[in-house]
Amino acid sequence: MSKERRIIPQSERYARWGYAFITPWVIGFLVFTFLPMVFSMYLAFTDYDTINPPKWVGFSNFAKMFTKGEMWHSLWITVKFGILSLPLGLVSGFLLAYLLNMKIPGMKFWRTIFYLPAMISGVVVAMLWRGMFDDQYGMINFILRTAGLRGPQWLLDPKYTLYCFLFLSVWGCGGGMVVYLSGLQSIPTALYEAAEIDGCSKFQQLIHVTVPQMTPIFFFNLIMGLIGMFQYFAEPMVLTKGGPADSTMFYNLYLYKHAFQFRNMGYASALAWFLFMIVLLLTLLTFKSSELWVFYESEVKK
Amino acid sequence: MILLVFFLVIINLFLWGFAISDSVGVMTKRRLARRRTIVAMIIIVVAAMAIIYPVVSMLGGSVSSKQVSRTVPEVKLGDFWNVIRTMTRNLVPIEGKRINIKQDHIDKAVASLSETKNLRLETAPYSVYAMEIEGKELHVAKIGKVGSQWIYLDEDELDDVYLATPASEEQRVKAVKFTWSNYPDALSKGDFGRYVINSIILVVINTIGALLSSTLVAYGFSRFRFKGRNWMFIVLLSTMMLPAQVSLIPSFIIYTKLGWYGTYLPLTVAAYFAASPWNVFLMRQFFMGLPLELDEAAKIDGCGPVGILVKVIVPQSTAVMLTITLSTAVFWWNDYFYSLIYLQDQKLYPVALGLTAFDAKYFNNSALKAAATVMMLVPPILMFFFFQKFFIQGTVISGVKG
Numbered sequence: 020m021s022k023e024r025r026i027i028p029q030s031e032r033y034a035r036w037g038y039a040f041i042t043p044w045v046i047g048f049l050v051f052t053f054l055p056m057v058f059s060m061y062l063a064f065t066d067y068d069t070i071n072p073p074k075w076v077g078f079s080n081f082a083k084m085f086t087k088g089e090m091w092h093s094l095w096i097t098v099k100f101g102i103l104s105l106p107l108g109l110v111s112g113f114l115l116a117y118l119l120n121m122k123i124p125g126m127k128f129w130r131t132i133f134y135l136p137a138m139i140s141g142v143v144v145a146m147l148w149r150g151m152f153d154d155q156y157g158m159i160n161f162i163l164r165t166a167g168l169r170g171p172q173w174l175l176d177p178k179y180t181l182y183c184f185l186f187l188s189v190w191g192c193g194g195g196m197v198v199y200l201s202g203l204q205s206i207p208t209a210l211y212e213a214a215e216i217d218g219c220s221k222f223q224q225l226i227h228v229t230v231p232q233m234t235p236i237f238f239f240n241l242i243m244g245l246i247g248m249f250q251y252f253a254e255p256m257v258l259t260k261g262g263p264a265d266s267t268m269f270y271n272l273y274l275y276k277h278a279f280q281f282r283n284m285g286y287a288s289a290l291a292w293f294l295f296m297i298v299l300l301l302t303l304l305t306f307k308s309s310e311l312w313v314f315y316e317s318e319v320k321k
Numbered sequence: 322m323i324l325l326v327f328f329l330v331i332i333n334l335f336l337w338g339f340a341i342s343d344s345v346g347v348m349t350k351r352r353l354a355r356r357r358t359i360v361a362m363i364i365i366v367v368a369a370m371a372i373i374y375p376v377v378s379m380l381g382g383s384v385s386s387k388q389v390s391r392t393v394p395e396v397k398l399g400d401f402w403n404v405i406r407t408m409t410r411n412l413v414p415i416e417g418k419r420i421n422i423k424q425d426h427i428d429k430a431v432a433s434l435s436e437t438k439n440l441r442l443e444t445a446p447y448s449v450y451a452m453e454i455e456g457k458e459l460h461v462a463k464i465g466k467v468g469s470q471w472i473y474l475d476e477d478e479l480d481d482v483y484l485a486t487p488a489s490e491e492q493r494v495k496a497v498k499f500t501w502s503n504y505p506d507a508l509s510k511g512d513f514g515r516y517v518i519n520s521i522i523l524v525v526i527n528t529i530g531a532l533l534s535s536t537l538v539a540y541g542f543s544r545f546r547f548k549g550r551n552w553m554f555i556v557l558l559s560t561m562m563l564p565a566q567v568s569l570i571p572s573f574i575i576y577t578k579l580g581w582y583g584t585y586l587p588l589t590v591a592a593y594f595a596a597s598p599w600n601v602f603l604m605r606q607f608f609m610g611l612p613l614e615l616d617e618a619a620k621i622d623g624c625g626p627v628g629i630l631v632k633v634i635v636p637q638s639t640a641v642m643l644t645i646t647l648s649t650a651v652f653w654w655n656d657y658f659y660s661l662i663y664l665q666d667q668k669l670y671p672v673a674l675g676l677t678a679f680d681a682k683y684f685n686n687s688a689l690k691a692a693a694t695v696m697m698l699v700p701p702i703l704m705f706f707f708f709q710k711f712f713i714q715g716t717v718i719s720g721v722k723g
Binding site for chain 1: 594698702
């Protein structure tokens with residue numbers, strides 16, 4: 020990542036200064052990340068309620084996790100939500116960026132509006148949307164009613180609750196837009212000119228020039244989205260608290276409930292480690308697959 | 322369905338503007354370009370309206386009067402009494418007043434209804450509303466709904482049952498009055514003002530910590546060559562991908578054992594130890610781009626490493642520092658998860674957590690809640706509007722180059 024050319028040869032004394040400057044991070048990493056991780060690994064094999072000392076129980080937390088349906092249920096909800104929301108968010112965010120890139124007047128204003136959902140707290144998002152989902156006075160059912168359809172009780176019917184969050188995530192698609200926008204602006208115009216000379220229409224340019232050039236950014240947003248999926252918390256916590264009938268019990272919410280409401284610290288640690296493994300696996304898979312579809316400028320074709 | 326149609330319309334518009342081949346020949350290049358801009362504008366405006374709608378409706382709710390009265394066209398006392406023509410009902414219940422009613426009275430009220438299809442009863446305790454019926458003021462409790470009509474019981478005469486038909490859309494709109502008073506009310510009531518101050522404290526402490534520690538660490542990583550530097554930086558980068566949950570539970574236990582639970586310490590201390598690898602990465606990328614010649618000139622002038630940092634690097638890095646300040650500030654202003662875990666005393670709540678407490682306390686005063694919500698969402702939006710260059714730089718550097 021970093022090229023060595025910028026570093027001038029330094030004396031031994033300088034190396035010591037280097038260590039001195041990074042000490043805060045080294046301490047921070049050891050105290051706030053590494054040791055807790057080791058401790059967490061240990062806790063995953065114990066039964067711990069924060070009052071009595073941890074009791075070693077071997078693999079029983081993991082056994083409980085894999086055999087009881089609850090964890091699979093919340094994992095499935097999280098994954099299902101991810102499968103529905105990530106592509107939708109990716110595509111709509113990109114389309115927005117593509118349109119905004121067409122020298123539209125009032126760019127600063129539009130960008131603020133589209134980026135707004137990403138700037139505000141999940142709690143506020145939930146507050147804003149709760150009214151929308153009201154089955155009598157809510158905007159969504161109002162639209163459905165005018166179209167002659169009967170809207171469901173969005174937040175009360177377990178069949179529909181997950182789709183409420185889909186509304187939220189489509190609404191927030193502008194979050195990735197800013198990155199797309201700067202990616203679009205960094206595509207060399209020479210490529211478009213060349214395509215135009217070859218007789219490409221704007222649409223063909225979009226498919227054959229813009230999209231391939233944007234794949235690294237799609238890739239980044241996909242990875243961040245995957246990780247974010249397992250961090251989803253404030254919105255379901257405020258809107259539904261995981262209910263009704265556990266239909267919105269996202270993985271992180273499930274973990275939170277076990278750790279901080281039921282104080283099953285051991286079980287929750289096992290959950291956290293399993294989550295870590297899943298995220299790691301997904302990230303690795305995405306990285307592996309990236310060779311197939313991500314195009315980097317520095318790569319020489321053939 | 323509607324969504325599908327909506328998307329189809331959008332996609333068709335898109336195709337109409339973009340998929341048309343330039344070789345059609347009928348249209349000139351300029352006309353085609355104009356057509357594209359129009360299509361883009363239409364889609365953008367529609368999308369922007371959809372995004373802004375919840376915010377605007379919240380804004381509208383926050384400036385409408387709390388005690389809205391409206392005329393209800395038809396109210397019956399019991400089901401066999403004369404129809405009373407007009408009644409004024411407050412939309413918002415009397416604040417903080419909820420009463421319990423014996424099941425007997427509820428049953429009796431239900432029995433007096435001529436029709437019990439679509440009966441939905443509320444659960445105790447019941448909200449109490451002030452009403453005016455033919456000039457007489459009554460306090461009535463809302464016990465449920467039958468069909469589209471609300472069922473009320475007189476608080477003092479529990480045998481009196483009132484049925485009210487909801488006001489029509491027009492009547493409701495007419496009744497809403499404009500007022501700013503919800504904002505001062507929200508700040509003074511329910512500790513929302515205190516939550517704001519708490520959040521500002523958290524933001525300031527964390528921003529200072531993030532700035533100090535990430536500057537030092539990034540300087541160390543970008544300007545010094547030492548053994549293990551590269552793999553340490555790789556470790557730092559890989560912590561970006563690490564889900565916070567893995568270290569969360571042990572950290573919670575450690576902080577609790579240290580007696581820090583319920584204070585700001587768990588929320589702030591980590592910031593002083595470069596807790597956010599993003600910030601370090603951002604800062605380091607920026608430092609790497611600064612010319613080394615100035616460093617060397619300062620060194621010749623007799624500056625030590627600290628002197629170079631303070632006199633040469635920092636003055637050149639105001640942009641990246643602003644980026645980190647803004648992102649840290651917005652993160653802590655919005656934080657819900659960490660304060661939910663570590664704080665117990667309501668007096669210490671920052672705004673996000675405070676808003677949920679406020680929401681529970683004033684569950685029946687939507688105007689007050691709307692005012693509080695607006696106060697929480699406006700600062701980050703304003704910040705983004707005025708400093709978007711810096712926000713974007715931050716996202717882009719970590720997004721594109723990472």
